[in-house]
Amino acid sequence: MSKVVINDGADAAERRSLARSISSAFQAFHASLTLLIDPRVASPYLIYFIFQILLLAAYLAGNSGRPAHLWALPVGGVTPEMLGHYPAHLLLLQPILGRIEIILEIFLKSLFHGATVYVVARAMRRGKPSLPRAFSAAGRRYPHLLGVSAISSAGVYAAVYLGAWLSSGIEGPAMYAVLGGGIAAGLIVQSLFVYTIPYVMIDGSSAPAAVASGVSLSLRTFMKTLLVVALPFMLTVPTILLDLKAEMIALRLSPDFMIHNHVASKVMELVSTYLITASATVIFLARKVARPAGTSLDIDAR
Amino acid sequence: MKTSEAGNPIRTVLMTAAAAVLTAAIMICPGCGSGGKSPGYEAEKALFEARKHAGELTFPNLNREFLDRTLAAYRKIIEDYTGETGSIEGLDLIVVTAQMELAELEFRASMFDDARKDFLHAYEIAGNVPAARANALWSAAFISRESGDTAEALRLFTKFHEEYLSGEKILATARLNRRYLLTPIRIAEICNVMADTDCAGKWLGEAEMTYRHVIRSNASEELRKEARYNLVSTYLLGEEWTKARNTIREMRKIYGNEADIPSLLYLEARVELDGFGNRESAVSVLDRIVTEHPRSKEAPTALLMKGNIFLDEGKYDDAASAYNMVLEEYGGTGPETVEAAWQLAILEERRKNWIEASLHYKSVYTSFPTTIQGLEAPLRIAAHYKGIGETEAMEAAYERAAEHYEHLSSLQYSETIRIVAEEYHVRTLIEQERWEEAAGRLLALPGRYPQYHSFKENCLMAASIYENRLGDPERAAEILQSCAARYPGTPLAAEALKQFERIRESR
Numbered sequence: 001m002s003k004v005v006i007n008d009g010a011d012a013a014e015r016r017s018l019a020r021s022i023s024s025a026f027q028a029f030h031a032s033l034t035l036l037i038d039p040r041v042a043s044p045y046l047i048y049f050i051f052q053i054l055l056l057a058a059y060l061a062g063n064s065g066r067p068a069h070l071w072a073l074p075v076g077g078v079t080p081e082m083l084g085h086y087p088a089h090l091l092l093l094q095p096i097l098g099r100i101e102i103i104l105e106i107f108l109k110s111l112f113h114g115a116t117v118y119v120v121a122r123a124m125r126r127g128k129p130s131l132p133r134a135f136s137a138a139g140r141r142y143p144h145l146l147g148v149s150a151i152s153s154a155g156v157y158a159a160v161y162l163g164a165w166l167s168s169g170i171e172g173p174a175m176y177a178v179l180g181g182g183i184a185a186g187l188i189v190q191s192l193f194v195y196t197i198p199y200v201m202i203d204g205s206s207a208p209a210a211v212a213s214g215v216s217l218s219l220r221t222f223m224k225t226l227l228v229v230a231l232p233f234m235l236t237v238p239t240i241l242l243d244l245k246a247e248m249i250a251l252r253l254s255p256d257f258m259i260h261n262h263v264a265s266k267v268m269e270l271v272s273t274y275l276i277t278a279s280a281t282v283i284f285l286a287r288k289v290a291r292p293a294g295t296s297l298d299i300d301a302r
Numbered sequence: 303m304k305t306s307e308a309g310n311p312i313r314t315v316l317m318t319a320a321a322a323v324l325t326a327a328i329m330i331c332p333g334c335g336s337g338g339k340s341p342g343y344e345a346e347k348a349l350f351e352a353r354k355h356a357g358e359l360t361f362p363n364l365n366r367e368f369l370d371r372t373l374a375a376y377r378k379i380i381e382d383y384t385g386e387t388g389s390i391e392g393l394d395l396i397v398v399t400a401q402m403e404l405a406e407l408e409f410r411a412s413m414f415d416d417a418r419k420d421f422l423h424a425y426e427i428a429g430n431v432p433a434a435r436a437n438a439l440w441s442a443a444f445i446s447r448e449s450g451d452t453a454e455a456l457r458l459f460t461k462f463h464e465e466y467l468s469g470e471k472i473l474a475t476a477r478l479n480r481r482y483l484l485t486p487i488r489i490a491e492i493c494n495v496m497a498d499t500d501c502a503g504k505w506l507g508e509a510e511m512t513y514r515h516v517i518r519s520n521a522s523e524e525l526r527k528e529a530r531y532n533l534v535s536t537y538l539l540g541e542e543w544t545k546a547r548n549t550i551r552e553m554r555k556i557y558g559n560e561a562d563i564p565s566l567l568y569l570e571a572r573v574e575l576d577g578f579g580n581r582e583s584a585v586s587v588l589d590r591i592v593t594e595h596p597r598s599k600e601a602p603t604a605l606l607m608k609g610n611i612f613l614d615e616g617k618y619d620d621a622a623s624a625y626n627m628v629l630e631e632y633g634g635t636g637p638e639t640v641e642a643a644w645q646l647a648i649l650e651e652r653r654k655n656w657i658e659a660s661l662h663y664k665s666v667y668t669s670f671p672t673t674i675q676g677l678e679a680p681l682r683i684a685a686h687y688k689g690i691g692e693t694e695a696m697e698a699a700y701e702r703a704a705e706h707y708e709h710l711s712s713l714q715y716s717e718t719i720r721i722v723a724e725e726y727h728v729r730t731l732i733e734q735e736r737w738e739e740a741a742g743r744l745l746a747l748p749g750r751y752p753q754y755h756s757f758k759e760n761c762l763m764a765a766s767i768y769e770n771r772l773g774d775p776e777r778a779a780e781i782l783q784s785c786a787a788r789y790p791g792t793p794l795a796a797e798a799l800k801q802f803e804r805i806r807e808s809r
Contacts, residue, residue: 064340086339086346255350 018223025227025279028286032278035120040129042274044115048108049270052101056262059097063089074099087255091247093262102157110149110197113277114138117201120281137201144200147207148214152193159185191229192218194276198284221283228283232275239265341386345396348379352400356407366753369411376404384427398428402438409445412717413753418445418454433478436466440482449755452492459489463508472512473521480528486512487535494539506540509533527557534569543577564598567591571607581611592627602628602638609645618653622646637673640666644675647682656686671710672719677726680706681733688733703730721754737771745781758794761785765801779805 035041059071068080075095082088115138119129138145163182167175196214199205205213218225242249242261250257339347352375359368379400387394405420424438443458463485466475475482486509493501513536516529530553537546550570554563567587575584584607591604609624628642647662660683667679680703687696707730710723724747731740744760744767751757761781769778782802786795 063343084340084343086343087350089343254354 021221021223022227024224024283025231028224028228028279028282029231029275031124031282032120032275035123035278038123038129040131041116041119041123041278043131044112044119044134045270045274045277048112049266051108052266053263055100056093056097056259056266059093060259071096074103087250090255090258091250093258094243094246097262102153106149106153107146110145111135111138111142113149113197114141114145114201116274116277117197117281120278121198121202121285124282124285141200141204144205144207144210145197148193148196148200148210151207151211152190152196155189155193156186159189187230187233188226190276191222191225194218194225194229194280195284197277198281202281202284217284217287224283225280228279229276232272232279235272235275236265236268239268341383341390342392342396345379345383345393348375348382349396349400352376352379353403356403359407369407372407373404376400376407380404387427394427394430398424398431398434401427402434405438405441409441411753414445414449415755418442418449421445436462436475436478436482439465440479440485443488447488447492452495456489456492456496459485459492463489467512472515473519473525476516476521476525476528480525483512483516483528483532484535487532487539490536490539503540506536509536527553527562530556538569538573538576541577543573546577547573564591564595564600564604567595568600568604568607571604575607575611581615585611596631602632602636602642605632606638606641606645609642613645613649613652618649621649625649635670640670640673640675643669644679647679651686660686667706671706672715674722677707677710677722681726681730684730684733697734700730700734717751717754721751721757724751735771737767741767741772758789761788761798762794762801765798769805775805775809 058067062068062071063083064080068083071083072078072080075092078092078096083092115131115134118134118137119131122129122134160182163179163185166182167178170178192215193211194214195217196207196210199210199213199217200207203210203213239261243265246258246261249261352372355368355372355375359365359372380397383393383397387397401420401424405417405424408414408417408420421438421442425435425442428435428438439458439462443455443462446452446455446458462482465471466482467485472483486505490502490505490509493499493505510533513529513533517526517533519526521529530549534546534549534553537543537549547570550566550573554566554570557563557566567590571584571587571591574580574587588604588608591598592601592608595601605624605628609621609628612618612621612624625642625646628638629646633639643662643666647659647666650656650659650662653659663679663683666673667676670676680699684696684699684703687693687699704727707723707727711720711727713720715723724743728740728743728747731737731743741764744764747760748754748757762785765778765781765785768774768781779802782798782805786798786802789795789798
């Protein structure tokens with residue numbers, strides 16, 4: 001029977017040294033970026049990005065009639081008539097598409113996470129990443145991908161919204177501290193679940209097993225994992241800060257700023273999500289000894 | 303090229319490129335969010351842009367280039383969408399809003415003729431927007447009055463009264479804007495300006511009836527209080543002093559709180575002084591304001607009024623004490639401080655204490671240069687030296703005054719200040735009898751301030767200077783002819799041509 005060999009000695013050494021954790025995290029980033037020499041590695045997320053842009057285009061084009069009724073559904077208090085007015089239509093872009101993307105993040109993006117893990121793993125093993133195969137593999141594992149995505153997304157949103165809820169009614173630096181605390185908690189939760197998709201896609205684990213193993217692995221490599229999640233997240237900080245003041249800036253500058261800000265935040269999200277997923281997969285695979293070819297867990301065989 | 307099962311790298315690259323192109327297109331395409339939108343949406347967008355331009359205008363230091371851009375944006379909305387108002391729901395409101403905002407902007411930019419014209423146009427098109435329609439008509443009447451067109455002001459205020467303040471419409475109109483209640487008083491004031499006492503009496507009677515109707519009604523307490531204040535104003539304007547005093551005393555009983563009492567006491571003091579000529583009683587009421595309500599905004603005004611009463615009586619020490627109290631207790635940059643300093647200068651001049659007086663005048667124009675007292679002070683100093691025949695000191699004082707006005711005409715000051723300073727500069731040259739320079743300056747001002755309509759009439763004054771002071775009727779005729787050609791079809795052109803004909807016939 002084949003075995004997965006975990007390199008616990010290296011984990012212990014990294015736990016004792018922050019420098020080693022940082023070094024390992026940067027090695028993972030470097031490996032993830034090197035993999036981009038084959039552009040197909042980034043393709044699943046690029047496809048998702050194009051989908052997000054098409055969603056934006058559909059929102060901008062359909063602000064009256066039946067489409068307006070559909071757009072008004074996700075946000076309470078928004079009526080279809082409001083979307084027929086300027087600048088309300090553009091100012092409501094952020095909350096409406098934001099709500100829709102929360103749902104898509106769980107139900108659709110999990111498929112793209114799975115496909116990305118697949119192509120990254122193939123590329124690392126010097127195989128040829130195939131998008132149809134990647135999506136086919138992710139499709140087969142969809143219920144488990146959906147399970148782990150739902151749990152991790154719920155955890156992250158709960159942490160961030162708790163911060164936002166606690167910060168409401170507070171002003172000045174204290175508000176930013178509480179809000180920042182919520183985001184930091186969200187990052188920690190995200191790092192706890194970051195290996196669940198590699199467990200589902202590479203090890204073929206079920207969702208509960210992937211959560212248990214993923215959290216366990218994350219805790220063993222906590223600092224390195226947190227860095228792998230937090231550093232790419234920093235790329236999105238400028239657009240998050242702009243989001244906080246987007247309405248005010250749009251009213252002063254131009255309501256079209258809402259479109260530009262949305263696209264910019266999606267570009268940053270694309271880069272950051274790729275780095276997190278690819279680096280987590282790199283770390284995950286680096287800790288294993290490859291299984292013999294032809295076994296059920298040999299990723300190259302799929 | 304063979305397409306393997308593993309996927310085609312070219313396809314992936316093409317997809318990447320397509321994503322990048324799409325992103326770039328959306329990022330750089332301005333207004334692509336509104337492509338193919340309804341006319342209502344486009345109109346709202348145009349109105350938003352016009353408002354954004356208007357928000358960038360900083361009054362009173364107005365940038366003319368920005369103003370023209372903003373006015374053009376509003377005019378384009380009106381031009382583009384007026385034809386569609388009947389067929390598209392909500393479009394009429396956008397067009398009326400643009401028309402009203404255009405007129406308000408023109409008013410703020412001192413373009414009074416254009417503002418009045420545009421308010422009247424708003425009145426005509428705002429049939430479905432009653433609040434805007436009323437505002438447009440009242441504003442047009444107000445501008446007419448402010449720009450000295452009393453006949454038009456009378457016509458428009460009367461029209462407003464007929465349409466909005468007759469019968470049962472009073473309360474609904476007052477709820478739109480309380481200032482509309484002032485309409486009959488405004489009409490009576492215009493009648494007074496036209497020396498038509500019957501007209502004034504009729505409208506004061508109308509005003510009394512209107513305010514009594516509101517007081518008796520079930521309108522809000524705030525509105526009824528406003529009506530009572532207006533009733534007092536009606537009695538003051540009609541010089542019905544006893545009625546005014548009784549109404550004020552009645553109001554003091556009704557509105558016994560801190561906020562109203564000082565203003566009511568001040569009104570009572572004015573009635574005692576202007577109506578009954580009772581100085582002692584007026585001073586006693588004014589003292590009550592200062593001692594019982596020292597932090598009220600009426601307290602420094604009461605002190606000034608008290609000082610003026612003593613000054614008129616020749617009680618200079620008492621007057622100086624009141625003015626100095628304003629400076630010590632309520633000092634700052636407020637109008638009361640300027641007025642107190644100015645009155646102290648006048649007081650010292652009356653005392654024949656010129657050194658002290660000139661120091662006060664100098665302090666007024668150096669500390670408060672942009673106030674009317676600050677503009678007046680240098681000429682008062684020059685007038686003093688002229689009065690006592692000290693030619694050298696007088697010339698030096700006029701030079702300093704000219705420098706002062708030259709400085710205030712510079713771009714660092716608002717256009718309003720610059721215009722008033724220019725007028726004072728011309729006055730300085732006229733007082734010095736430097737006629738040619740005065741005429742030259744008068745003729746240059748309309749070009750420098752094209753929006754300020756009063757300067758257009760400078761040609762008449764310049765022609766008069768050439769004809770009567772410089773003995774050059776030919777140049778005067780030339781100026782009048784050019785003035786008529788520049789403003790054809792206006793009352794100014796008619797007057798210029800009349801003067802031109804007179805000069806030509808006399809030659």
